[in-house]
Amino acid sequence: MPNPALLNTAPAVRPRNIRAVVVTSPEEVALGTRIAPDCGTNDVLIRPVVVGICGTDLDIIDGSIDPEFVRYPVTLGHEWSGVVVEAPAPGAGTSHLSAGDRVVVEGIVPCGHCAPCKAGDTNRCENYDEFGFTRHGAMAELLAAPRHLVHRLDRGVSMESGALVEPAAVVIRGLLRASPQPGERILIIGDGTVALLAATIIQLWSPGHVTMLGRRSEQAALAATAGVDSFETDPERISQDFDVVVEAAGAADAVTTAVASANRGGRIVLLGFPGHGVTVPLPIDDIVNGDLTMAGSFGYTSSAWAHVVALLNAGRLDFTFLVTHRYPLAKFAEAISALRHSTGQRGKVILDISSEDGATLLG
Incomplete structure (x- = not known):
């Protein structure tokens, strides 16, 4: 300390x-x-x-x-x-x-x-x-x-x-753009700090189930502490019926997985940064026919920052x-x-x- x-x-x-x-x-x-x-x-x-x-x-x-x-x-x-x-x-x-x-x-x-x-x-x-x-x-x-x-x-x-607070403000600004609802199924792609913060903060919306698709099994215990219900490292074991998908891996293949994992009407938030100039092909028909909403989220606003500080000071987050x-x-x-x-x-x-x-x- x-x-x-x-x-x-x-x-x-x-x-x-x-x-x-x-x-x-x-x-x-x-x-x-x-x-x-x-x-x-x-x-x-x-x-x-x-x-x-x-x-x-x-x-x-x-x-x-x-x-x-x-x-x-x-x-x-x-x-x-x-x-x-x-x-x-x-x-x-x-x-x-x-x-x-x-x-x-x-x-x-x-x-x-x-x-x-x-x-x-x-x-x-x-x-x-x-x-x-x-x-x-x-x-x-x-x-x-x-x-x-x-x-x-x-x-x-x-x-x-x-x-x-800084990465948490990034996360909460992105989550607010996805408008989570109580009882919804959430997929978080990534197992680093931003992904773990997303798992922690999404609990404020009382999700029905939270799945994390990570890269390293060693992160499973931290994910469980953050509130994750299921931790997977194999994309093939991930279903395609998530209401909200949070991409926090910062990798091109994670974006592809995010699109494939959302149910019809699902919302996808891209928080990760794979590097300057990195591109990925997107199945446009799946996005249109799936009635998907995709949102990139850059940084945080002053209001998102103040929101996180208020939640910490109220004891609702740690x-x-x-x-x-x-x-x-x-x-x-x-x-x-x-x-x-x-x-x-x-x-x-x-x-x-x-x-x-x-x-x-x-x-």
């Missing part, structure tokens, strides 16, 4: 330099130092405590992400929770934040002025900007963020759950069980390797910025 002493203690003097994991260019990543962030009058200075690592971070390191969505050099870290070091006085319509408050920060920084932002579609802001992609992220000792993007976590919410691997910042390379090459059960891999201890495998 994070060091409790570090959760509530602000440094007396702001450091000039901080440690950070920076990708200077594709395939060039290292832990080094950079100048501490500037903190404007409307910014909150935050000490990251728990930072998750995901497949998109690997894409940034590898240089395989769509170049429209990344700007090198960049500090990694878009899934995280932290503790307030300095906060401005509250403005109109904002709540007070104090040093020591546990918080999460929306990663997408919407301009608030373009047509999508005004319509609430902040994920499609025409002036794309995001922590860990186009601006420095949280794999560092300090981060400054605009006050209106900062959300307080209640004391009963674990910092690990906070670090998973993602702590998903964290299986924990590393200190100095061992970031081991954490990246664990994500790339893990064997056995693997949920979320995190960096514990508050710890200098050795790596821990949980569960």
